[in-house]
Amino acid sequence: MKRSIGIDLGTTNSCVATIDESGKPSIIANKLGESTTPSTVSLRSAPGSNGEPPLVGAPAMRRATTNPAETLYGVKRLIGRRYDDRSVQALAATLPYKLVSAANGDAWVEVLGAQLSPPEVSSMVLRELHEIAAAHFDDTVHEAIITVPAHFDNAERRATADAAEIAGLKVRRLLNEPTAAALGYGAHRGKDQRLAICDLGGGTFDVSIVNVEGGIVEVISSQGDLFLGGDDVDRAIMQKLLGELRSDHGIDLSEEPTALQRLKTQVVQAKHTLSEARSASLELLHLGELSSGKFLDYRRTIERAELNDWVGPVLARLDAPCKEAAARCGLSPKDVDAIVLVGGMTRMPAIQSRIASIFGRPALKVVNPDEIVSIGAATQCAILDGLIEDVVLLDVTSQALGLLSEDGNYQQVIPCNATIPTREHRIIATSKDDQRELFFEVYEGGAAVPAANRQLGRFVCRDLPSAPAGEVMLLVEFTVDVDGILHVATSELGSGEQRELRLMATAGLTRAEIRRLR
Amino acid sequence: MSQDRKAAIEDFVQRAHKVLDQVSYYRLLSIPATATEAQVRAAYYKLAASLHPDVHGIGVDPAYRKKLTAVFSRVAEAYKVLADSTLRARYDRELAEGSVRIGMGADIKKKKHDISDASALRFYKLGKAALGDGDYKSALMNLRFALQKEPESKSIKAALDAAEKGNA
Numbered sequence: 035m036k037r038s039i040g041i042d043l044g045t046t047n048s049c050v051a052t053i054d055e056s057g058k059p060s061i062i063a064n065k066l067g068e069s070t071t072p073s074t075v076s077l078r079s080a081p082g083s084n085g086e087p088p089l090v091g092a093p094a095m096r097r098a099t100t101n102p103a104e105t106l107y108g109v110k111r112l113i114g115r116r117y118d119d120r121s122v123q124a125l126a127a128t129l130p131y132k133l134v135s136a137a138n139g140d141a142w143v144e145v146l147g148a149q150l151s152p153p154e155v156s157s158m159v160l161r162e163l164h165e166i167a168a169a170h171f172d173d174t175v176h177e178a179i180i181t182v183p184a185h186f187d188n189a190e191r192r193a194t195a196d197a198a199e200i201a202g203l204k205v206r207r208l209l210n211e212p213t214a215a216a217l218g219y220g221a222h223r224g225k226d227q228r229l230a231i232c233d234l235g236g237g238t239f240d241v242s243i244v245n246v247e248g249g250i251v252e253v254i255s256s257q258g259d260l261f262l263g264g265d266d267v268d269r270a271i272m273q274k275l276l277g278e279l280r281s282d283h284g285i286d287l288s289e290e291p292t293a294l295q296r297l298k299t300q301v302v303q304a305k306h307t308l309s310e311a312r313s314a315s316l317e318l319l320h321l322g323e324l325s326s327g328k329f330l331d332y333r334r335t336i337e338r339a340e341l342n343d344w345v346g347p348v349l350a351r352l353d354a355p356c357k358e359a360a361a362r363c364g365l366s367p368k369d370v371d372a373i374v375l376v377g378g379m380t381r382m383p384a385i386q387s388r389i390a391s392i393f394g395r396p397a398l399k400v401v402n403p404d405e406i407v408s409i410g411a412a413t414q415c416a417i418l419d420g421l422i423e424d425v426v427l428l429d430v431t432s433q434a435l436g437l438l439s440e441d442g443n444y445q446q447v448i449p450c451n452a453t454i455p456t457r458e459h460r461i462i463a464t465s466k467d468d469q470r471e472l473f474f475e476v477y478e479g480g481a482a483v484p485a486a487n488r489q490l491g492r493f494v495c496r497d498l499p500s501a502p503a504g505e506v507m508l509l510v511e512f513t514v515d516v517d518g519i520l521h522v523a524t525s526e527l528g529s530g531e532q533r534e535l536r537l538m539a540t541a542g543l544t545r546a547e548i549r550r551l552r
Numbered sequence: 553m554s555q556d557r558k559a560a561i562e563d564f565v566q567r568a569h570k571v572l573d574q575v576s577y578y579r580l581l582s583i584p585a586t587a588t589e590a591q592v593r594a595a596y597y598k599l600a601a602s603l604h605p606d607v608h609g610i611g612v613d614p615a616y617r618k619k620l621t622a623v624f625s626r627v628a629e630a631y632k633v634l635a636d637s638t639l640r641a642r643y644d645r646e647l648a649e650g651s652v653r654i655g656m657g658a659d660i661k662k663k664k665h666d667i668s669d670a671s672a673l674r675f676y677k678l679g680k681a682a683l684g685d686g687d688y689k690s691a692l693m694n695l696r697f698a699l700q701k702e703p704e705s706k707s708i709k710a711a712l713d714a715a716e717k718g719n720a
Contacts, residue, residue: 250597364636418606426604428628453628455605457621459684463710504710509684513621516605527683527714 038206038419039167040411041180042214043156043194045110046236046264047378048073049405050163051412052170057421059218059412061405062170064162066092070404071166074098075158076105080146090162099295102130104145106155108265111237113152113197114190117141121261128269130291153193153543154551157200164203177206179411179418184210184240184256187433188478188490188520195519196543200551208517209414211407212242213253213429215376217417218410219400221246222425227371232356232389232397233407235377237263239352241359243370252428255451257359259351264305264379266348271301274344275316275334283330285322293321297332304336309381313337342384349388356392373397378404428453431514438475438484441465447512450480454518459511461527463504470498472508476522495524561602562616568626569619573681576652577630577643585644589635596631603627622685629653650674665707672701676708683711688719 035055039062042049047070050062061069076094079085089097098105108129115122117135126133132144142149160180167175180203182194191208198205212231216222221229226247233240240258244251275297279285287293300316307314314336321332342349360367375397379385390396400406416422434450439462447458464472473494479487498506507527514520543551568580578585581595602608603624609617633639633654643654650670667673679694695712702708 247593247597248601250600252597418610424601426601426607428600428604451632453625453632455621456625456628457618458625461680461684504706505713507683507710507714513618527718 036419037167037171037173037176038412038415039163039175039178040209040214040408040413040415041160041163041178042211042408042411043110043160043163043180043182043197044070044073044235044404044407045108045238046073047071047404048159048163049408050167051405051408052167053412053416053421055421057413057416057419059409059416061408062167064091064166065169068092069402071159071162072107073110073156073159074105074107075109075155076101077145078104080148081150081154082148088158090158098130099292099299102291102295103132106131106143106145108237109143109152109155112141112143113156114187114193115141115152130295151543151547153197154200156194156197157551160198160201160203164201175203177204177415179207179209179414180205181209181211181214181407181411182518183238183258184212184242184253185238185258185260185432186518187488188518189488191518193543195517202552205517206418207414208519209411209427210242210253210256210429210432210518211376212240212244212256213251213427214407214410214414215374216242216244216246216251216253216410217413217427218406218408219374219398221374222249222251222413222422228365228369229372229374230356230359230367230370230393231374231376232352232380233376234352234379234385235263236265236379237261239263239355241355243359243363243365249424250426250428253430255359255362256430256432257355257362259355262348262351263377267305267345267379267382268298268301270344270348271305271336271341272298275301278334279322279330279332283322284325285330287322290322297321305341305382308336308338308341309383311338338383345384349384352385352388353392356389367392368394370395374406375400376403376406429516429518430454431456431518433478434480435490435512435514435520436477436479436484436487437462437510437512438477440473444477444482444484447510448514452514454514455516457511457513459509462508462510464498464501464506465503467503468500469503469506470500471496472498472506474510476512476520490520491522493522493524495526498526557602558608561608565603565616565620565623568623569685570687572622572626572685573678574652576647577634580627580630581634583634587634589637592631592634596627596635599627600624651677665705667698667702667705667707669702672698672705672708674698675701676705676711679708679715680711683715683718686718688715691715692719 040051049070051059053059063069064071071091072095074094076089076097116139122141134142134144136142142151195205215231229244231242238260239262242256243254245254304314316334318332320329322330324330370393373393380403417425430451430453434446435448436446437460438444475492476490477484477487478490481487508524509527511523583595609620633643675694675698679691682691692715695715698708
């Protein structure tokens with residue numbers, strides 16, 4: 035039997051699921067018997083030094099306190115990004131590990147004197163999940179479907195696919211998380227309706243409006259806040275408590291990474307406890323030095339009402355993406371038939387009630403909000419294998435794609451939110467007599483001018499035939515495949531000579547680098 | 553999937569691909585110009601359930617897959633436009649002027665052609681689109697018509713040259 039798995043490669047936690055012969059999905063528990071594995075990697079020796087292998091998951095988390103600079107978490111927020119990106123710079127200030135700029139300008143991490151690309155770090159998490167699945171099957175894993183945020187651009191998708199390849203996984207498809215969540219929730223089996231999928235994870239908040247009708251699952255719009263998530267809740271609590279420590283005890287922990295990490299660990303635990311209980315207690319012995327020279331044994335009880343008060347500004351930011359996602363398909367939030375909550379942070383009661391008040395109805399009960407994305411990815415395996423019939427997913431592109439020709443004319447080729455797969459062409463021509471080379475550039479982003487968008491690549495077509503200006507024409511074809519990755523091909527009109535072009539890496543890893551890392 | 557249904561879908565793809573730049577979104581979806589939004593969606597979902605490469609694109613040859621993707625993406629575009637009242641109103645205006653695709657008129661204008669005659673422009677657009685699809689016979693025919701209407705146009709002559717080279 036073919037062994038297929040679905041992977042939710044999360045910012046904070048990851049999860050793997052599979053399907054049985056009848057196409058029924060189930061979670062594969064890790065070695066500790068847990069359904070999710072922290073997306074944390076801790077390096078014990080320099081990468082490539084053949085020393086002790088890296089730790090992944092809970093054992094890696096435990097090293098976060100003792101070896102913060104070698105313990106990498108939240109790398110998904112760096113994957114496919116540039117070092118000088120505003121968001122990366124903001125993140126760098128809050129991370130206990132070091133970020134550096136790679137030769138091509140990508141954001142990399144530096145650990146134990148060696149530089150690592152984010153896809154390499156993610157590949158370590160994927161390798162662990164791969165091993166969990168192989169141990170479960172006692173067999174080889176043949177292929178995987180990996181989920182990515184709907185807003186991921188071309189570079190981020192490519193980098194995720196690269197990470198899987200380094201981990202030795204054959205990627206059948208990259209699937210958008212909200213689409214996976216709709217499937218994981220079982221939308222394809224239910225009645226025809228319009229769902230709002232609200233996914234609040236560690237780092238991002240995504241809202242998608244999904245239409246379900248006769249086996250067709252169509253994502254009609256997606257909106258998100260890239261910088262809103264559980265981390266913001268943690269930060270709000272931390273800031274409050276650090277402020278109290280300063281004012282009540284005269285202790286400043288901002289330059290004490292180990293103490294900060296200890297406090298953070300308990301804050302996260304307390305946050306989880308408060309989703310179930312009315313209050314949670316922190317206890318940290320010898321947290322910091324008092325002016326008297328003695329050490330403070332810190333004890334603090336947090337009430338749920340207090341927490342809700344502190345995170346008020348975070349909650350307020352949930353409104354805009356929900357309203358915008360509905361408005362983009364001509365709806366008011368109240369027109370949505372049902373709400374599905376995804377991601378660990380949606381366990382927080384204040385978040386549930388805020389979302390309920392935006393849409394004017396309570397969310398559906400989902401037993402395990404952290405599992406449904408990977409269950410959905412496994413379900414998609416079953417659909418592609420024909421184990422589940424008459425279900426079709428209609429997914430959309432996350433970013434507009436455009437073409438800048440030599441004469442400075444910029445045109446959009448594929449709009450944002452186009453249903454994939456999609457295929458479109460433009461014709462460009464020489465502008466001078468006897469011009470033997472023609473270049474064009476490909477951009478991603480919705481702005482009308484290329485400078486405000488992100489350049490994906492620059493192509494040069496050489497050895498064109500000698501002819502008067504305008505007579506040599508090239509057909510440039512853009513294809514965005516079912517996994518949202520762009521392919522560009524050109525052919526010379528007339529001669530029909532094909533030139534398949536790989537989108538040249540102005541960012542990301544090269545093929546040679548990926549092979550070396552495997 | 554049954555052999556019959558597969559053959560029927562293949563037949564649709566081959567036929568639709570040939571006339572992709574000549575038929576309106578309404579004809580492509582096989583719906584009347586008066587169709588409601590719900591009818592537009594139902595027609596699209598029915599086609600998508602047959603044409604989506606996840607259903608129909610597995611194990612087909614690459615050349616056919618390209619055609620399938622082109623047809624599927626145009627069908628999806630037709631739905632996006634016709635299911636949105638603002639876009640649909642704009643499309644209906646452009647369709648009355650002879651443009652079967654939304655925004656194509658604007659695109660050609662940006663490309664700085666030198667054609668002023670409306671019917672020459674229409675045949676020029678059809679010819680360029682056929683050229684894009686590698687359908688040189690249809691490109692030649694349309695561009696020759698265009699040149700008859702406006703014999704001095706350099707844009708038409710250049711496109712015609714390319715079509716002749718391709719056809720040779």
